[in-house]
Amino acid sequence: MNLYEHEAKSIFAQFGITIPPGVRITKPEDLRKIHFGFPLTLKCQVLSGGRGKAGGIKFAPNLKEGEEIARTLLDMTIGGSRTESILVEPKVSIARELYLSVTLDRTRGCPIFIGSAEGGVEIESSGKVVTVPIPYPFQPYVARDLAQRLGLTGSLAVKVAALACKLYKAFETLDLDLAEINPLVVTTGEDVLALDGKIIVNDDALGRQEQFKGWQSKHLGDLTERESRSRLMGLNLVELPGDIGILCNGAGLTMATMDMVKKFGGNPATFLDVGGGSDQEKTMFALEIVAENPQVKVILLNILGGITACDDVAEALVGFMKKNPEAKLVVRLRGNNQEVAEEMLSQSGLKLIPDLQTAVGEAIAKSKVPTCAAR
Amino acid sequence: MNLYEHEAKSIFAQFGITIPPGVRITKPEDLRKIHFGFPLTLKCQVLSGGRGKAGGIKFAPNLKEGEEIARTLLDMTIGGSRTESILVEPKVSIARELYLSVTLDRTRGCPIFIGSAEGGVEIESSGKVVTVPIPYPFQPYVARDLAQRLGLTGSLAVKVAALACKLYKAFETLDLDLAEINPLVVTTGEDVLALDGKIIVNDDALGRQEQFKGWQSKHLGDLTERESRSRLMGLNLVELPGDIGILCNGAGLTMATMDMVKKFGGNPATFLDVGGGSDQEKTMFALEIVAENPQVKVILLNILGGITACDDVAEALVGFMKKNPEAKLVVRLRGNNQEVAEEMLSQSGLKLIPDLQTAVGEAIAKSKVPTCAAR
Amino acid sequence: MILVNKNTKVIVQGITGKMGASHTKRMLSYGTKIVGGVTPGKGGETVHGVPVYDTMRQALAASGATCSVIFVPPYTTLDAACEAVDAGVELAVVITEGIPPQDTAKLVAVARAKCVNIIGPNCPGVISPGETLIGILPGVIFKPGPVGMISRSGTLTYEIALVLSDAGHGQSTCVGVGGDPIKGMGYEELLSAFNEDPATDVIVLIGEIGGSAEEEAARHIKEHIRKPVVAYIAGQTAPPGKRMGHAGAIISGGKGTAESKMKAFTAVGVKVATTPGEVVEMVAAARAQSVGR
């Protein structure tokens, strides 16, 4: 779950990291109540990246222009994510910018600090990136090692190390996937503060992080309406520009099915993993949400029974066909109780195709039939 | 730092461990405001052990007898520790008693759970004691292992394990030397609760445990007035029944000096470790506090200079002799600047004895001189 | 075969749960030596004839098991797996999905310090066909043979095993390493194990988008692996920035694409299939060649 900048900053503050003073506004007029003195920085609160390049950060020299800017910013949508509010901050006198984050490193299998002596830029493109693996349990020396590797010395090294300890503490305590400060600013007064930040909370940990209870529905970001609904049902739906709705059990199998559809000339309209169990309600929901998409000409269902019982899936299919007699379905089912499923499906006029490649071929063929005939 | 039972219990509650309802009273009349219904348990709040045997726990069948009992209990002193207050609790319907504690194990070098399926007794004398070392970092399975080794099963095992996790959490979070529940009671309703408890906070951790800020002076327990004053000055004084006041630098050397005094026929009156540094003020304080003790006929100062500079010690001695010209001092000093010290001392009429055994002999001889002549 | 065989004694952690119990039954019917189960507070019960213990220490002491398969809920998995490690298993197979990855990182640190192998989490488990099945894989799909399989996916593994088995290419051992970004055993140690395994002639590696494990595996193959490897990467058509089901399956910042992984494999001489059918063809060719040698 991505957080808005202002949320990330309040978490930083909660863990003792200095942030600039700031006020969140949702109407241009709110600007009149802010007494930081101009110029002010106005920042779109969106869940996507690339905000700066998209023009989501502006400097207001005075109130009149500020209100104008605020109006524009509040209307923006960046990377599919609508502006939720504007964060207004006074300008900070910057002596130096750094980059600092904590995230998990797949290769090492542990959290790492990522730092750069150059902040404010795309970290991937900076040549001065330093990574330091964080042993378990954490001790502050790791943060000092980071500061030293960044080339920092003296009291600045000590301050940055202390801040990095706090950032790690937030990362661990709140089950974050990413805790990023960019830029980490050294002011002309040698204070270090988080001028901008990004926090991603681990989705699997939401059930134990009381602090984020109920946040998920407001942080779906650039998901489509159907993707959002699926997410809240615990299903992973990704909508794509094609016309073949793909439903499978298992992420790898779903991707492989998509890949085959594409390879043999079709165009996937959905990636939808219905998961491991044979929950009829979930399967039904999945079929309905794919069918809802007006782009979808044909649904390719590919279930390889391991845990999943084919007859349970068949029952969901029979129910779905009753409600949607015009839907075009290609069904690949294989696994437990396959014969029972075949019998059940045949009564609904559905053929059970045991071979994946054959099913993919059939789905592509059906998708090529002109739309008027398909529905 | 030993805590009173009522303090230990409020810490248990703070960490989610169930305790019986209870009210602390300091006057017999306070009993009238308690509405638990009789009979009530009245328990002396003292810092020493052996309270039960000493008659510090009584059951009051009604208000009249209760007030009488309270009056008696409030006047008690057990093991040198005066009753601070009385903890009043309703009687609990006990199905079973267990013992549970967390402490540090010297041999293994790690914390351990100690448990017994028999509570309420002297744990040392129970044959059913189980110890389980606690690996770092802690995981709850260790507590389940303890419950299983205690022979507990089913939901009781689960409840006791959960409680043990909380006890460990308190132990680690608050830097305790001991977190003990005795008895841990299983009620007839199968609740588990801490009927009595003992907590010792590690003295060296007091500086980082905000919760106990300022507690030390109220928790000196059975220390004598001079021992308490020394403790608050950061000096370790133990008063003994003899007449030779012993001051040394280093715990081992102080004990060894005591042992030699005793071996050669003398009687130590104090164990006083003045520590490693050559702090004149501290040495002065140490000399004064030993001299204050009317039992002390002669002071044996034994300083082996490593870090300690002999001349600094000598300066303190010269100052002390000026203020206390009648004090009998035997000075063994050896180490850095020994010659300078010797010179300084001779001007105060003090002889510097470099050999310990000789100094011990001299101190004993002086202690045998009849008191009237010695002062 | 690697890691497990018909003599491997297994404890099921979370055996009294719905999933634990049903898969215990499946594993038993496959022939797996399930010698005990653990559920705190349920010690003394039995599940499909298997004795249940309160703790792993008890279970191992009573059974001599060296392996654990874990079906406990995600937030208690770290605890359960650390218990298995501390009790002395050699291998813990973590089936549970949805474990916060920082918990997994902690588990990996604890297990590494004690030299215990972890498979998973969020994985289908491991099977040595005809010998033992530890996890939730459908046993009937797998046949004994000389193909070693390593996969980040569950059902896709079944799909490929199915077509391989149908074409007469049985498997020595199949290991599902799981779809999470942080995990126990990875490609490299398993590739090396198959490389040393006399029962394995060809290795099939089933990867997917996200991370750089496949690129690292390619380097490892170049340096250390002599046996032929066939790779398949799922997600060739996945859009960037979207999590494709698995927590680990995401292309971010231009990194972790199927293209990059396929290129890395091709560059070190690993055959890369684009469909399950091609995996079969490439395995057949590799086996024919290795017989020819």
Next chain:
Amino acid sequence: MILVNKNTKVIVQGITGKMGASHTKRMLSYGTKIVGGVTPGKGGETVHGVPVYDTMRQALAASGATCSVIFVPPYTTLDAACEAVDAGVELAVVITEGIPPQDTAKLVAVARAKCVNIIGPNCPGVISPGETLIGILPGVIFKPGPVGMISRSGTLTYEIALVLSDAGHGQSTCVGVGGDPIKGMGYEELLSAFNEDPATDVIVLIGEIGGSAEEEAARHIKEHIRKPVVAYIAGQTAPPGKRMGHAGAIISGGKGTAESKMKAFTAVGVKVATTPGEVVEMVAAARAQSVGR
């Protein structure tokens, strides 16, 4: 000699502090190879000519040191010592007093997992007379010779070394293990090290009341130690229930008395002295006898 010799390269952690700086000077003048110091934020400075680094990783990389001596404040000692362990020292000598014992327990767990030796905390350090001095012991008291010393005490060690040196019984190595209840190296591993050390003929063990380490050492001596051991226990007249200076020096629940420890040693043939003077006599006797053999 054991543990350290004239080639041991040492880093001083907390070198810019008052105690760190003054003992660096003393150690240097003894001839100890102090090759660097560490104080966060003070990298680039020098203390008595010794270069100061910000981190242990830097200090070790620059100097090739294998040993660290720690003078940092008690609440930051766990951090500093873990840094030393992680950076790769073989031995860390923790002088700091007043460390909460749970911190020490954590340090011991971390160090054990990496097979790093810890001496202390709350200890005077270690000296191999004429070779190197690591800690705060007064070098002038110690003379080279064949007596190995292990002690829970500081100044008492100096007292006994003094009378031994005066009587011509120099020392191979003296190790102050520290007065805390939880500590790094203990009697048993050091007894074994002296037992294997060709430069050591007699071992002097200086114990005190509290705990059961001496009783365990007696068992260890019986089973593993061939060289003569002379023991001395401080606190023969200490009252029960009172902490005698050291955190670890307390008789509680009737356990940890000097009597019990002396009895345990006597029972396994270890000579037990009751005064420092007797230690000298017993060492002399043991040396005479070993020459006779």
